[in-house]
Amino acid sequence: MENQSQKDAALIVSASPHVRDVDSIPRIMWAVILSLIPAGIAGIFTFGYYCIYVVFLSCVTAVVTEAVIVWLRKVSVVNTMKDGSAIVTGILLAYTLPPGVPWYVPVVGSFFSIAIVKHTFGGLGNNIWNPALAARAFLQVAYPAVLNSDWRVLTEHGMHKIVHSIAKIGADGKLVDAITRATPLAKESGAETYRLAELFIGNIPGCIGETSAIALLLGGVYLIYKRYIKWYVPALYVATVFVMVLVLPPRTVTPWANNPMYHIFAGGLLLGAFFMATDMVTTPLTSRGLIIFAIGAGLLTALIRFYSGYPEGVCYSILLMNTATPLIDRFTKPRLYGIKKVKKG
Amino acid sequence: MLTRVKSKLKTFVGGIHPADDGKSLTRDRKEVTPLLPKTVYLFMSQHIGAPAKPMVKKGDIVKKGQLIGELQGFISANVHASVSGKVVDVIPWPHPVTGMKSPAVIIERTEDDTWAEGTDIVSDIDSISPEEIKQRIQWAGIVGLGGATFPTHVKLTPPKDKTIDTIVMNGAECEPFLTCDYRLMMDKPHEIIQGLRLVMKCLGCRKAHIGIEENKEDVYRLFKDIVSNDPNIRIDLLEVKYPQGAEHQLIKALLNREFKPTQLPLEVGAIVVNVGTAFAVYEAVKFKKPLIQRIITVTGNGVERPQNFLVRLGTPVKLLLEAAQVTPDVNKIIFGGPMMGISQASIDAAVTVKGTGGILVQRDAHQWESHACIRCGRCVDSCPYGLNPSELSIVCEAKEFNLALENNIMECKECGCCSYICPAKRPIVHLIKFAKAEIAKQRVKT
């Protein structure tokens, strides 16, 4: 009878519940990686194989940086690597870069996103800003010339020119001015317009992973189906931009400037709406908070595009909303059960 | 078609759909195997409230159904001998729910299994008075058998300023793996409804509403037949969702009434009785049989023959496990279901109590590695009480108990939805329980 209170060594004692959902951080992250593949493939088709190189550099830098930091912080390296979140950041950052960037841009950006944006705040779950976007903003400041003017376009003859241009880059390490053009959203792109079908498929200038609406939709719908992102976040974000473009006073610069379809498909809106405004870590907790976040990001995107010198607004608008997230959380606490209905009786 | 039917089902906001409800393991085994232990260990505390006072001492001879522990004060419950035999000791024994040692009467069974004097008498329940019903329920030591173990006679004594207009009967059995209520409902539907009517009569309450989860449509049809010509008893199918059978969620689904997590159903004019409790009421009032046995589901992948047993209170779990053919590589034994059950440190000492509806035996129990919160918001969406489990887990982990209180930690019912759904596998309920215990300690000190 003495050993009655003694523990049977083999028995696990833990608090309830004793079963858990199958979803885990690695499962979510790997699904996000999978969902990003179509956009990458579209990027390669549009801009050429050099894109693979950019994505690869970005991911490797992210993974290596994370491994070293985690090791220095004495956290399990294997477990952190398994969660795949560094790769997600690496891919997302690469997707926001122009297809012909020099090798050091993704490397510096990726290092910045993991080392500074993610880990100075304590690693996955604690960062305030989306690492990929914050790094993108940093690069914009660090390498303005590269990021603003080297938008590589190959609309007419597609692949041939890409292959050709890559050969050239390989040869002298410089970008080829003749074939670079700005994003279709840039004001100076003048009267250049693209057909809706081109915008949809993604055969347009832009960044590596942002041009093909159909590929982004494919990935986004998959994540919605898996319930890893909430459908109303991208929907409200895009819808807000759509409405804003209609109601804001027309810009005279270009014929397409007040075409909402153009605003949805021509820039980074879809990539941002499906993959960055839905980042769990840097967006509000509750559905009410997320609705505010999405609408806010939509408003800011449109305002930046209309009233600033910068053609793209997605990156900064999401970063700004990231900053506002703790505040949004404070004002959108869930309703405590049983509190509201009291006055009814 | 299916979706249309589904949308008609009543339910509540939040909650989870466990991937494996585990009920198929035991659901279709119709026989309920009776078990007669050689020795029973009867705790004086098998209910919420003051422990009963032992009425017997070492060496006494007792008979089945004899009162051996007398309730102390208003919120307390009687304890009766669950077998006839000899009291071999009255000592503190490790309690399966609290984990602490608690006084228990240990009885060694003799062959004779007859009822004690004054019990097992058939009465005419049509002419019985409400007061008499309540007295018998109190005498019989009946407590909430859905797991809450709140003394039933206390529930049936609402404060003067509260009127109870509806008795809600819980046939949801939302806890995965357990089928003890299902079995009872299939086998004793008339008795359960009789018990419900006795509760209604006791309170002078005209209406009753029964909730059954949709995965038990057979029970629904059975009950529906029985109450078809009684306009005062309604019965509804509920969506299969955890925790559908918890008082707040059941009342929300059936009556659309809300009350605070810290309040009792009587705030909104309702009382919830579990089907097992209703059956016990019937047995106590009609036959003067105290609560000495119940159905227990022994299940999980750690037993070869998962099934329901009819078990005397205080039966050693070892006996149940042997009867269900436990496998040698078991690594977790849980009193109750997987969502709210309590894992046991020792097989040898564990014995059943009134609130034990199931014993879940796992052979591949995981220990999850937890991660920082990734703010996915799933816990917030799943919490049926509108709490923020993410925030709670973070402040509890940091031992910021004041912030925990600000975040309404005391409203948490420890239902487990948040921990279940968390992809970061955060031990949210564990942290909340820990913080609550610490807060209680601090309060005692000051």
Ligand code: SF4
């Ligand atoms: S355990 Fe508490 S915090 Fe978690 S879901 Fe249940 S009531 Fe909410």
Ligand code: SF4
């Ligand atoms: S479910 Fe887990 S990871 Fe998600 S918000 Fe809640 S605590 Fe954080």
